Amino acid sequence: xxxxxxxxxxxxxxxxxxxxxxxxxxxxxxxxxxxxxxxxxxxxxxxxxxxxxxxxxxxxxxxxxxxxxxxxxxxxxxxxxxxxxxxxxxxxxxxxxxxxxxxxxxxxxxxxxxxxxxxxxxxxx
Amino acid sequence: xxxxxxxxxxxxxxxxxxxxxxxxxxxxxxxxxxxxxxxxxxxxxxxxxxxxxxxxxxxxxxxxxxxxxxxxxxxxxxxxxxxxxxxxxxxxxxxxxxxxxxxxxxxxxxxxxxxxxxxxxxxxxxxxxxxxxxxxxxxxxxxxxxxxxxxxxxxxxxxxxxxxxxxxxxxxxxxxxxxxxxxxxxxxxxxxxxxxxxxxxxxxxxxxxxxxxxxxxxxxxxxxxxxxxxxxxxxxxxxxxxxxxxxxxxxxxxxxxxxxxxxxxxxxxxxxxxxxxxxxxx
Numbered sequence: 001x002x003x004x005x006x007x008x009x010x011x012x013x014x015x016x017x018x019x020x021x022x023x024x025x026x027x028x029x030x031x032x033x034x035x036x037x038x039x040x041x042x043x044x045x046x047x048x049x050x051x052x053x054x055x056x057x058x059x060x061x062x063x064x065x066x067x068x069x070x071x072x073x074x075x076x077x078x079x080x081x082x083x084x085x086x087x088x089x090x091x092x093x094x095x096x097x098x099x100x101x102x103x104x105x106x107x108x109x110x111x112x113x114x115x116x117x118x119x120x121x122x123x124x125x
Numbered sequence: 126x127x128x129x130x131x132x133x134x135x136x137x138x139x140x141x142x143x144x145x146x147x148x149x150x151x152x153x154x155x156x157x158x159x160x161x162x163x164x165x166x167x168x169x170x171x172x173x174x175x176x177x178x179x180x181x182x183x184x185x186x187x188x189x190x191x192x193x194x195x196x197x198x199x200x201x202x203x204x205x206x207x208x209x210x211x212x213x214x215x216x217x218x219x220x221x222x223x224x225x226x227x228x229x230x231x232x233x234x235x236x237x238x239x240x241x242x243x244x245x246x247x248x249x250x251x252x253x254x255x256x257x258x259x260x261x262x263x264x265x266x267x268x269x270x271x272x273x274x275x276x277x278x279x280x281x282x283x284x285x286x287x288x289x290x291x292x293x294x295x296x297x298x299x300x301x302x303x304x305x306x307x308x309x310x311x312x313x314x315x316x317x318x319x320x321x322x323x324x325x326x327x328x329x330x331x332x333x334x335x336x337x338x339x340x341x342x343x344x345x346x347x348x349x350x351x352x353x354x355x356x357x358x359x360x361x362x363x364x365x366x367x368x369x370x371x372x373x374x375x376x377x378x379x380x381x382x383x384x385x386x387x388x389x390x391x392x393x394x395x396x397x398x399x400x401x402x403x404x405x406x407x
Binding site: 056088092112116117120 | 204207208211212214215218219221222223225226228229232233235236239240242243246250
């Protein structure tokens with residue numbers, strides 16, 4: 001009887017340990033996910049995401065807020081999901097901003113060249 | 126007989142059941158993401174410029190597909206599909222960005238090439254212009270030299286206002302209004318020079334001495350200037366190339382004290398214009 005209760009205690013201890021470990025092992029990656037996502041949102045904002053990709057930028061910000069809320073509520077799984085989505089949105093916003101700028105530069109240069117070519121043809125027909 | 130029907134039937138049922146159980150679940154978002162992926166795959170810019178992004182998108186789509194194959198919840202599949210969809214869109218944007226950047230680099234070279242061509246042309250044109258200007262100057266100088274040589278016969282003087290020829294009193298007839306034979310010969314020479322130098326015009330100025338009234342002298346100077354003008358026109362010089370002006374007894378070249386000096390003052394001066402037909406007014 002005594003031996004049985006000792007075994008029982010060991011098993012209980014193991015369960016408690018597993019649950020704790022599980023929780024903490026969920027907490028660490030979620031924290032990292034949120035941090036990465038926050039950096040991605042900041043980068044995107046710096047690259048002009050709000051101007052060139054307002055939809056993705058707003059979505060990323062909203063999801064980051066919700067991820068932080070989930071962290072506060074210790075819903076680490078949900079926090080991770082939201083942080084990952086926010087990161088994907090932010091990276092897309094940054095990509096859109098960069099591509100819009102590059103395309104604008106290409107068009108401006110194109111117009112420049114067209115003008116110069118016309119000028120050249122006008123001066124030297 | 127009964128057994129032979131039973132066994133294939135059982136097999137068919139088993140096949141159906143197994144097919145059902147292995148039928149992967151999917152969501153409309155996942156379907157859409159797969160379409161997006163196929164579109165991105167066939168995009169040339171993505172293939173050239175966004176291979177790393179495309180690999181990450183493929184990995185993300187793989188996770189979503191795996192979740193679908195394992196019959197995970199629609200919510201879970203959508204989570205993964207969403208990430209994959211955004212990554213595919215990112216690959217598209219990177220493809221656009223890098224191809225635009227490549228275009229900028231090419232355009233930069235093109236612009237430099239055009240600039241160089243422009244400068245070369247400008248330099249060539251400047252050289253040509255200088256050459257033309259030089260040859261024009263040389264030509265103008267040659268023409269001026271020729272004119273001077275032609276007028277030298279008529280004892281022309283080079284003045285600030287241009288080449289000046291003085292027709293003295295002795296070239297006019299006694300009626301005062303017409304040139305005599307010598308005068309007409311000189312006028313003929315003048316007309317020839319004017320024909321050979323079509324860009325020049327002449328200003329004919331008449332002068333008188335101080336004998337008699339000022340109005341008489343004014344009329345005399347006018348008439349003498351007109352006499353030369355008429356002679357030149359008769360010899361084919363266009364009227365618009367000739368301007369006449371009478372100055373009466375003003376602007377004497379000698380004191381009106383002796384007959385000889387007074388004769389010097391009774392004169393007509395013919396001033397040749399510059400190469401542009403302009404004569405400085407007195």
